[in-house]
Amino acid sequence: MRCFTVLGPSQTGKSTLVDKLGSLEGSPRKSVSPYGLGLTEFEFGGEAWCALDTPGSGEAIAHAHHALLASDACILCVSTNPEEAVLAAPYLRAIEASGTPCILFVNKMDEPRGRLRDVVAALQDYSNHTLILRQIPIREGDKIVGSCDLISERAWRYREGQPSSLIEIPPDLIEREHEARAELLEHLSEFDDWLLEELIEDREPATNAVYAISSRVLRENRIIPVLVGAASHSNGIMRLMKALRHEAPQADVLRKRLSAGGSISESALVAVGFHAYHRQNVGKTVLVRAFTDGLKQGTMLAGARLGPVQDPGTGKPIASGAASAGDVFATVKSDHLPVPSLLGADAAVDAPNWTNAPTPMMERILVPSSERDETKLSETLAKLAETDRGIKVAQEEGTGAQLISSQGPVHLRDICRTLAEVFHVDVSEKPPSPVYRETISKSSDVHYRHRKQTGGAGQFADVKLSVRPNGRGEGFSFAETVKGGAVPRNFIPAVEAGAREAMDKGPLGLRVIDVGVTLTDGQHHSVDSSEFAFRAAGKMGVRDALAQASSVLMQPIYRVEIKIPSIYSGSLVPIISSFKGQVLGFDRDDKAKGWDIFRALIPGSALDELARTLRSATQGIGTFAKTFDHFEEMYGKEADAIIQAQGAHANEH
Template identity: 80%
Template structure:
């Protein structure tokens, strides 16, 4: 079986392309994943084919990345409007990072939305590979009625519901065809010395030789050929499928590429797992592409026995199903297989770095509808994070509530639907509370005596403490300068412990940071003093001093790296300023053409607003990662509102 992925932005007709390709020579079989990945099996040219239709939203980019792990080649579906080229930037980025041979298909050419050369020029801004036009459109007024193949120099007229008709090259496109063909040959000659000689000698190379060179350079991932059509009318589908059949490399090339990336012996690389999902009453289903022989139920794969092997098209399973090299199959009761991963018979190997999805930007607390579901929710989210690498599961600091980081609102909605429909866990979501701290603005001293008599031995401890602000980032410090044994040495650790306990919650209700405490005097009693008494005296004394030390609210500030296509960089200065952030600058992204990395300091309470603004400003393409940088003071009405809300939340709990 030969396998390819069709991917690209939403509304570019990917699913229609797959449907039309699968129907060229028969009836395709289709199966779907809850995550939006569709698998279509069909026959073309007496060969078995599998098309992976990757979901279009940028929030599902991880599933498109993982599908490339199992693909000999891919089709990148793009719009025929030049201004929409930027929407393809994330897909060009992951395709080039993966090393997957790609054919770019400009779809919906029946809708005149701009010149093809402008579309290619706009897309080239985001591709390191040369985008090499293989066809030009034939126009009749404002309509595109056919295409001209630049290698065979044949023209075809589109016919609704039928294969295209061969026609003579119209005079109106002859000059453009000659110009585009010359450009095609010039680019191909960069990868073939024989062709370069032919062009230098002004000899016309035969079409068969040009097709062979095109096939080789695509297999070697040297260029990205560009074809055109309109899938909804069936236009260009036969040409696209023939290009895949004759020019896409066989499965052995994929096996070699993955073995190199994973530092695995090619002969031992048996399969690759690339997608997984959970089904009600069935459990985890893993999609696998076989590279080796003998992968039947019970065979050793990934260090353990392979569970039931299923035909993904009809869902039937059995010990008689033995996938051949190149086949895609599903397996259940194979929970030991991580996804995605490279698989040998005895081990699982981590996938290449390029499969790492974008950092999730949306953080929410999931609240179960009943107490009964609390433990179940934690276990279920752990399972789901194993099959969805775009999802990160954590616990909220302080409350221990289930915190999830999702790619965006659509991803979060799909997660909640899966919890409800598959696992019968109803949840609501809320914003997590930003992690605030407090400190003091001025030093103070306190004298605190703890005395308690309850019969028998009493409790006595007397401490004199100075409390002062520390420089930012230094945290809590403790020192002692007592003389003459007024506080015995064995009680001083208890004084420090009491001071640390007082830092757990300050007068504003938050953890106290960047404060220094010094024990400089005190008294003890030979009978009634104890570690417990000095610990209590220290804790109560420090609390009193903190309340007198002009408490200041501290907000977290994060260093953010925002990844965006360069055309959006200018808008980020205004966005960051509106969020009371600080612009640090930006650089070109050396790993992706046409992208910038924009750096800024963003208050923790504004990160959710940053995610919304970024999605809006970049049409859902931009994303950011964050690392904690420091705490800074927050004053005024905003600080008062936060303290008040925190106090009300504490009362409610």
């Protein structure tokens, strides 16, 4: 079986394209996973094929990354509008990072919204691979009625619902055809000395030889050929499928490429796990592509026995009983298989880094509708995180509530729907509580005596403490200057422990940071003093000192690294400023042509709004990753409101 992925932005006709390709020589067998990945199996040219149709939402791009892990080649489906080229930028980035040979298909040529050369030029801004036109459209007025192949120099007229008919190249297109063909040959000659010599000697290269060169450079992932058509009318579909059949590499090339990273040898690489999902009453289903013959139930894979091997569309056992090299199959009761991963007989190896999902930007607390589901929710989210690498699961600081990070609102809705429909856990969602701290702005000295008499042995500890502000980021520190044994050495660690406990909650009801405590003097009793008593004295004494040291609210500041197409970089400056952030600058992204990495510092309270604004400003393309940088003071009405809210929250609990 040969396998390819169709990917690209929403509304470019990917699913229609897959349906038409699958129907060229019979009836395709189609299935769709709960995550929106379509899998279509069909026959063409006497070979078995599998097309992976990936969701077009930017929030689901991780599934496109994973599909490429199992694909010999891919088709990038784009629109005819040059201004929408930027929407294809994340997919070009993924394709180049994966090293997957690609054919670019400009779809919906029946609704042209720009010149083809402008579309290709706009897309070239995001591709290190040269985009080479293999066809040019034939126009009659504003309508596209056919295409001309630049290698064979034959023209075809589209016919609704029928194969295109061979025609003469229209006279008014001949000059443009010669120009485009010369450009094609010039680009191909960069990868073939024979062709270069033919062009230098002004000899017309043979058509079959040019086809062979074009096939080779695609298999070697040197260029991206550009074909055109209109899938909804079946225009250009046969030519696209023939290009895949004759020019795309087979599974052995993919196996060699995936093992080139050195994490697993080519001979040890048995299969890849590239997609997984949970089904009610079935459990975890994993989609696998085999690289060797004979994978069946009971085969050792990733160090354990493989579960039942099924047809991914019907869920029935595969007809042959065992998968052959190149086959895509589903397996259940194989929960040990991670996704995405490279699978050997004895172990699973992490998939290459390019399969990683973008850092999830939207954080929400999930609250189960029933108390009995609280434990179940934690277990269920862990299972979901295994099959959807775009999710990050943690616990909210302070409350321990389930905190989930998703790719965006659509992704979050899908997660909640899966929880309800598959796992029967109904949840509501809410924003997480901001993480604030407090510190002090001046020094304070205190004398505290802890004394209790309860009939038996008493409790006695007397301490003199000095509390002072530390520098930002220095945290808590403790020192002692006691002389003459006023506080015995064995009790001093207890004073420090009590002082640390006092940092858990300050006068504002928040954790206290960047404070230094010094034990300067004290008294003890030979019978009633104990570690417990000095710990209590240290804790209460520091609390009293903090209350006199002018508490200040501290807000978290995060360093954000935003990845965006360069055309959006200028718009980020006012966005960051509107969130009271600080722009640190931006650089070209060395890993992706046409992209920038924009860096800034931004208050933690603005992160959620930044995610929404960034999606809006970049048409859903921009992403950011955050790391905590520091806490800084916060004053004014906004600080007063937060302090008041913290006090109300504390009273509730």
